[in-house]
Amino acid sequence: MILSLAVCWTGATYISRYLYRYVGTPSAYFAQLIDVILGVTIFIICLSVLALYFRHKELALLAAIIDAMRRISKGDFSVKLDFPTRQSEFQTIVESINEMAGELNRMETMRQDFISNVSHEIQSPLTSIQGFTAALRNSALPVDKRNHYLDIIERESRRLSQMSENLLKLSSLESDRSDFETSRFRVDRQWRTVVLASEPQWLAKELQVDLELEKVEVEGVEDLLGQVWVNLLHNSIKFTPNGGRIGISLTKANDNAVIRISDSGIGIGEKDLPHLFERFYKADRSRNRSDGGSGLGLSIVKRIVDIHRGDVGVTSAPEEGTSFTVRIPCHWADGPEVRRKKG
Ligand SMILES: Nc1ncnc2c1ncn2[C@@H]1O[C@H](COP(=O)(O)OP(=O)(O)OP(=O)(O)O)[C@@H](O)[C@H]1O
Ligand SMILES: [Mg+2]
Known part of the structure; x- marks a missing residue:
């Protein structure tokens, strides 16, 4: 701060010396007064320009953060903020948002995998149950074949029920450790x-x-x-x-x-x-x-x-x-x- 004030002051002195060549040098008292006023004015202008520049950067960062949050709330977890900033509090916010988006993305992939696995696991026994029930409509089917098909239907339905039982068990196990009685x-x-x-x-x-x-x-x-x-x-x-x-x-x-x-x-x-x-x-x-x-x-x-x-x-x-x-x-x-x- 003191260094920039000194630089502005020196700049003001040079500018005033330059002007005095054309308008004539005033008395020592006025020359000093003009230097002080010019120096402070240059300093304030520099400060305002710098503040504007940083404010602009800050606003851009805030806009990017708000945009990222909006996209996340709409289910777009591919968000990645790439905004290098020297302000550690903003850096922490940017990193936390990236981390949150990454974690949500991972969970979304797991959710999709889970749904496709469940559908696949349900689909195969259902297909075979449907196929064998259709085959059982044939009244000319020998008894041993009929029994074989019925065995398959029974086994596949047991498998479906076992799977739904296991899924329920897994979701109940997600509860807090303190919910269990030991x-x-x-x-x-x-x-x-x-x-x-x-x-x-x-x-x-x-x-x-x-x-x-x-x-x-x-x-x-x-x-x-x-x-x-x-x-x-x-x-x-x-x-x-x-x-x-x-x-x-x-x-x-x-x-x-x-x-x-x-x-x-x-x-x-x-x-x-x-x-x-x-x-x-x-x-x-x-x-x-x-x-x-x-x-x-x-x-x-x-x-x-x-x-x-x-x-x-x-x-x-x-x-x-x-x-x-x-x-x-x-x-x-x-x-x-x-x-x-x-x-
Ligand atoms: N003792 C074992 N010997 C060889 N392979 C095994 C053994 N235990 C588990 N596996 C392998 O690990 C896989 C996963 O086992 P897991 O118990 O989770 O599923 P599963 O037995 O196939 O089905 P579920 O237990 O849901 O009825 C099995 O499909 C099998 O390939
Ligand atoms: Mg098993």
Whole structure:
């Protein structure tokens, strides 16, 4: 500021000296007065020009921000503000808007993918139900064929209902962690119940199921964790050929329950592993098209494990087998928001 004032003053002196050549030099007092007035006037003009320039830039930035917000409110999330500014508060606003637009864009893509996945998953069983009901109209159809078609219709409708159940489950799991009621229970007992309940399925495939369960108690949402074990065990049964082996171990490590479920099944390719927990993801679709799943089981597993602040990992080798490891903290993080079951 002082430097610019000095520059203006010097400029004023030069200008007045130049003018005095034509109009004659006034007395020292007037010459000084003229210098002061001229200097201050030049300084004010410079300041006004600068203020106008910055105000113009600021208004342009505000207009761009308002335009971006309008486009976002109309559903255009491709907005990207590219407005370099030195004012840190404007820079923060620009960055926040870009971040918000990017996040909304990502969510919109996910929403569209979700809708197209749901439609696709609904469409294929419906097509086969429609096809086989039309075929059943033929009165000359032999009884065994008729029964076969009816079996397919029944299986496909069960698949549809299972999928809608899973979708409902997933959306209910989106609720806040504090909405769940926790209790203390023995995970080893829970596993035994799950394995016993699935006995008809693994016996039908002549699978050998080995259990190695330590006594481990955790605090969590019992029926949700039960769902995790069911989904993992059903996958192992589904993706292990007849006569295979499934091993389930439960240990306690650093106040965590660590569950490992391995099978000697078809395994999963390396490229599929990072996507397994995504909704509707099915590895190698051609191979397990007949298995009838909709690819939601593992996303439910992931969500429930996240609710318990645990983690789940997978290792696999194609044609050799797969192993899922789940870690669940034995204690639900205490907080005033957690309601516990009484008794
Ligand atoms: N134990 C396993 N062995 C081999 N592949 C597996 C195993 N578990 C999961 N997968 C692969 O991961 C995919 C996703 O599993 P997920 O449980 O989410 O879906 P799904 O079993 O196909 O259908 P859903 O569980 O909704 O009935 C499966 O389609 C399968 O390709
Ligand atoms: Mg599954």
